Amino acid sequence: MRSHSSVTCFTLVLGLAAADPTDWVNPAYVVSNSRGPADTSAAQRQIVAAAGWTAKKGPWSVMNGSIVPPNGNLHDYLSWAPYQWRTASGVHRRMQSAKTSLIQALMALGILFLGPCHTCDSHYPTYLKPIVSTAPVSSTAPPIASETINGAKAPVRSSSTRKSSAAPSATCTPSPTRSLAPSATWTTCPYVTRDGQRNPDVSLPQDSPSIVAMAQSVLYNSVAYALSASSSFSQMAAGIIDTWFLNSATAMNPQMKYGQVVRGPGTQTGSFMGILDARGFVQVFNGIAILKLAHSPDWTTGRETALQRWVSLYDNWLVNSDLGRKSSSSPNNHGTFWMNQMVVLKMYENDLSGARAAVKYYFTHQFLDQIVASGEQPFEAVRTRPFHYRCFNLQAMIINAKLADQLGLNMWVAKSRYGATIQTATNFLMATNPGSEDVTELYPHVVSVAAAYGDPTGKYLAFLQQGDPNYASNPYWFYSQPAALRGASAKNQQKRSDFLTGGVKERRIPTQYAVMKPAVFAQSDVVELDEGVFATWDDLKPYYDHTGQPTIGTRRRRDGHVLPESLGRTEGPARVLEWSS
Numbered sequence: 234m235r236s237h238s239s240v241t242c243f244t245l246v247l248g249l250a251a252a253d254p255t256d257w258v259n260p261a262y263v264v265s266n267s268r269g270p271a272d273t274s275a276a277q278r279q280i281v282a283a284a285g286w287t288a289k290k291g292p293w294s295v296m297n298g299s300i301v302p303p304n305g306n307l308h309d310y311l312s313w314a315p316y317q318w319r320t321a322s323g324v325h326r327r328m329q330s331a332k333t334s335l336i337q338a339l340m341a342l343g344i345l346f347l348g349p350c351h352t353c354d355s356h357y358p359t360y361l362k363p364i365v366s367t368a369p370v371s372s373t374a375p376p377i378a379s380e381t382i383n384g385a386k387a388p389v390r391s392s393s394t395r396k397s398s399a400a401p402s403a404t405c406t407p408s409p410t411r412s413l414a415p416s417a418t419w420t421t422c423p424y425v426t427r428d429g430q431r432n433p434d435v436s437l438p439q440d441s442p443s444i445v446a447m448a449q450s451v452l453y454n455s456v457a458y459a460l461s462a463s464s465s466f467s468q469m470a471a472g473i474i475d476t477w478f479l480n481s482a483t484a485m486n487p488q489m490k491y492g493q494v495v496r497g498p499g500t501q502t503g504s505f506m507g508i509l510d511a512r513g514f515v516q517v518f519n520g521i522a523i524l525k526l527a528h529s530p531d532w533t534t535g536r537e538t539a540l541q542r543w544v545s546l547y548d549n550w551l552v553n554s555d556l557g558r559k560s561s562s563s564p565n566n567h568g569t570f571w572m573n574q575m576v577v578l579k580m581y582e583n584d585l586s587g588a589r590a591a592v593k594y595y596f597t598h599q600f601l602d603q604i605v606a607s608g609e610q611p612f613e614a615v616r617t618r619p620f621h622y623r624c625f626n627l628q629a630m631i632i633n634a635k636l637a638d639q640l641g642l643n644m645w646v647a648k649s650r651y652g653a654t655i656q657t658a659t660n661f662l663m664a665t666n667p668g669s670e671d672v673t674e675l676y677p678h679v680v681s682v683a684a685a686y687g688d689p690t691g692k693y694l695a696f697l698q699q700g701d702p703n704y705a706s707n708p709y710w711f712y713s714q715p716a717a718l719r720g721a722s723a724k725n726q727q728k729r730s731d732f733l734t735g736g737v738k739e740r741r742i743p744t745q746y747a748v749m750k751p752a753v754f755a756q757s758d759v760v761e762l763d764e765g766v767f768a769t770w771d772d773l774k775p776y777y778d779h780t781g782q783p784t785i786g787t788r789r790r791r792d793g794h795v796l797p798e799s800l801g802r803t804e805g806p807a808r809v810l811e812w813s814s
Contacts, residue, residue, distance in 0.1 A: 254628050254677055255448075255512050257577070257635040258712040259719065260522040263459045269716035276711035277460055283708070284457035287450035288469040292476035293443040294483035300438045302491045303501040309486050312441040312510055314493040314764050315431045317424040424497040426765030429617035441510055447477050448513025453708075455520030459527045467529040470520055471536060479539045487547035490556065495764055504764045505559035505567065508551070512570045515632060518581045541582065548578045564753040565612035565762050566622060568599045569629035576636045585640060592637045596647040600630070602751035604653035608661025611776035612751075615768055620670035623662055624678065630655050631681045638718050645685045650749055651777075656686045663696055676701060677709035684715045748777045 262268060295310055302311040436442065451470050458466035476483045492507015521540075524532040551557040551574060560571045572595040579588035603610055603626065613622035634655060637644040648654055659682040662675050676697060683693035697704040704710060753760050754770050761767055 254674075254709075255515055255573070255632065256628075256677065256709065256712050257515055257519050257632050257639070258452075258456070258523075259635075259639060259717045260519070260526045262714075262717040263456055263523050264527050268711075269714050271710075271714055272705065273711040273714060275706040276708055279706050280453055280708050280711065281457045281461060281466075284450070284453035284466055284469070287446065287453055288473065290446060291450055292473045292483075293447040294476050294480075295440050295443070295485045296483050297443065298439045303494070304491075306486070308484065309491050310440050310444070310489055310507075310510070311438045311491045312493050312507060313432075313435045313438055314495045314504055314506060315435045316426055316428055316763065317495055317497075317765075318427050318430070318432050319418070319422045319496075320425050419496045420501060421498060422496075424495065426763075428763065428766045444477075444510055445513055447473055448516040451520040452516040455523040458529060459523050464529075464531065467524055467527075467531040470524060471529075471531040471533075474517065474521070474536070474540070478543050479536065484543075487543050488550040488554065490554070492556075493764065503556060505556045505563065506764050508556065508560040508574070509567055509570055512573060512629075515573050515577050518577045521581070544578055544581055548575075548582065551575060551578070562753075563762075564599055564602060564751060564760060566626040566629055567763075569595070569603070569626055569633065572599075573629055573632045573636070576633065576640075580636070580639070588636070589640050589642060592633055592640065592642065592644065595633055596637070596644050598752070600647060601650045602749075602753070603630070604649040604651065604655075604658045605777055606651040606653055606657075608653055608657040608659070609776055610658060611773045612762060612768075614776055615773060616762065616766070618670060620662070620665065620667040620672075621674060623658070623665075624674040627655070627658055627662065627675075627678050630658070631678055634685070635681070635718070641719070656682050663692075672700060676704060677707070677713065680704075680709055681713040684713050684718060687715075748774065 296307050298307060298311060300311060301307060302309045451473050454466045454470035454473070457463070458470065478484055489503060489507045489511055491501075491503045492510050493504045494501055494507075495504055521532065551571075552561075557571075560567050561575070562568060563571070572591060575591045576588050579585070579591060603612060605611065610623050610626055613619060613626045616622045634644045634647075645655060659675075659678055663679065667675075679693050679696055688694055701707075750770055751773070759767050759769050
């Protein structure tokens with residue numbers, strides 16, 4: 234019964250996160266009474282209501298989990314890698330190749346591998362056939378080579394069973410407890426990566442859903458305090474922060490070394506992916522900034538001093554640990570979200586020069602290779618859930634641009650090597666068929682882009698109106714109004730003396746350009762996009778070769794309404810903003 238309850242709660246939290254993703258909202262805009270001409274009253278009411286009901290589910294703590302981290306210290310954050318699946322080799326050896334699809338279907342449903350693994354032995358397979366992502370979004374794109382493992386031709390491939398420092402046990406025993414004891418199933422059965430297929434049992438450790446819910450509630454309650462001046466909201470926000478970060482009996486240790494642990498034989502350690510779990514810290518420190526600017530009596534000097542100590546330790550771990558360094562250098566969404574955290578931590582520590590240097594680094598390094606001229610994002614498109622991962626990285630790019638805006642820097646006009654901006658990537662997604670994926674993931678980003686770049690033709694508003702008539706009641710509608718940006722729009726930002734100097738002019742992207750190998754391949758022929766998910770330059774090159782507009786397909790609104798095929802399509806070459814010399 235307890236496991237069932239855990240899964241149900243996790244589903245609810247994910248639903249909230251999908252509707253209101255990690256974001257940054259200008260504290261001065263929230264506290265101010267001048268918020269522009271748009272009617273955001275419904276969104277404000279939604280935030281105030283969410284503040285109350287989310288806080289009732291808390292406070293949250295890493296100490297509430299029933300699964301103990303490998304070192305036995307519940308103060309250490311723990312989560313499991315979501316795309317890892319236990320495999321039973323005895324079953325595979327008895328199956329003929331014609332039944333492989335049935336095995337994969339049972340894995341996807343969580344039927345085959347959720348039970349005790351009694352049949353694993355030294356003959357477990359070295360790999361399962363990888364799941365290949367969709368091809369680049371174009372009917373004229375170069376064909377994708379056939380799947381291989383050693384030949385490295387598949388756009389995305391899953392690794393073999395996880396590498397370990399110890400040989401697997403002769404048999405896999407069922408776990409006698411819900412701790413990661415050496416004899417437990419989670420440490421004796423081999424696991425394989427199945428990119429994009431979430432293992433339902435990853436909801437058993439409670440820290441992952443808890444950190445999401447905690448961060449959301451802190452921001453909701455902080456904003457609600459500024460909107461209502463009700464001390465109950467600031468008290469709830471401060472209390473949630475106390476429990477997660479500051480109370481010695483309940484606080485999380487300032488590191489993520491057991492984030493997204495990859496289970497299987499050998500030493501149980503976290504992965505570089507685990508840092509992604511803490512992306513909600515942006516919301517936490519956003520909420521604190523709002524409380525401080527609104528002069529909340531509940532954000533005391535004692536709390537500030539204690540949290541500054543915690544942040545200093547976490548900042549050091551994020552920069553200097555092996556996992557932190559690997560995450561920071563990732564060319565895809567992991568690196569983009571890592572920078573979100575780094576910038577907001579520097580801002581909280583009042584190291585504004587460090588924050589500016591960090592955000593500039595991102596836009597002059599990883600960002601350069603993340604968007605091609607058409608707006609495609611190769612490092613995300615190559616995954617098995619391409620629409621989701623494109624939206625996910627776009628979310629992190631927008632947060633970096635908003636944080637830069639907060640720091641007096643205009644990164645909305647930043648261009649990739651191929652002349653593309655954040656707006657280009659958004660336009661591409663608006664014109665892309667999401668297939669079976671969730672188009673609503675894109676809506677908050679469309680609002681942000683409309684605020685930053687303007688919407689003179691009304692195409693962004695039309696996209697929202699036709700996709701979700703209730704968009705104006707979502708919190709993101711309040712968070713991402715033009716008045717929330719210091720310069721109101723990319724066009725106006727460049728005129729401000731406290732923004733980067735340089736004129737801005739428009740130019741047309743050429744239809745042909747030199748394809749450049751991303752910088753990440755300078756040190757290695759293979760890049761790890763996720764734990765056990767690898768890609769080579771040959772895998773990614775077709776996406777960089779393609780310069781045309783995305784394929785326009787049929788999209789359906791949540792109520793089943795079919796959206797026009799032309800929605801979001803732009804005729805002729807794409808247009809971007811470019812710095813003049």
